[in-house]
Amino acid sequence: AQSVTQLDSQVPVFEEAPVELRCNYSSSVSVYLFWYVQYPNQGLQLLLKYLSGSTLVESINGFEAEFNKSQTSFHLRKPSVHISDTAEYFCAVTMNYGGSQGNLIFGKGTKLSVKP
């Protein structure tokens, strides 16, 4: 079985500061890794994903995450946050079915609050 641990339930930061949201996973099989973001009053949106290849993946709005197999981690980082990044971030895994997605296993989420 797979599990996901997000160690921080809330992360307050000031605007333009760097941020790291931590995610660790547990799985006995190969997995795909995802970060989803949920802005207030909106549905979950895919932020970025790791399937294979380069262990560093990036989103279009400046976030990046690095897959670390030895540490079973997939931490999310941004060097300089904006007020608009305020949202809840969910790390998720799914078993690697070799091309198609199975059901997602989510962490409990981290609420990022960016203050001016």
Next chain:
Amino acid sequence: DTGVSQNPRHKITKRGQNVTFRCDPISEHNRLYWYRQTLGQGPEFLTYFQNEAQLEKSRLLSDRFSAERPKGSFSTLEIQRTEQGDSAMYLCASTGAHIGTDPNEAFFGQGTRLTVV
């Protein structure tokens, strides 16, 4: 296409009543998933369909819960004899497998918030 649509957005019901939710996935998406999210938790998988076939059900899906996707398009999730513990946000997601889609990107609806009083 307007994305994944869920109705109703909110539902308040008395304990013991039956409720039904609807999900309209992105058209031509062959996979449809149901998740449940309670306060302070991430979404938890309930069940998923590939076209009209229900391929997997979580142990969370008690026998009071039933889901259908009769024509491989929209899906319904019914809860019979609701209990206070059923209060949660019920999320629907879909993924596509045809050319031009990313089978590893799940698109989520905004959810149906159920409150059982």
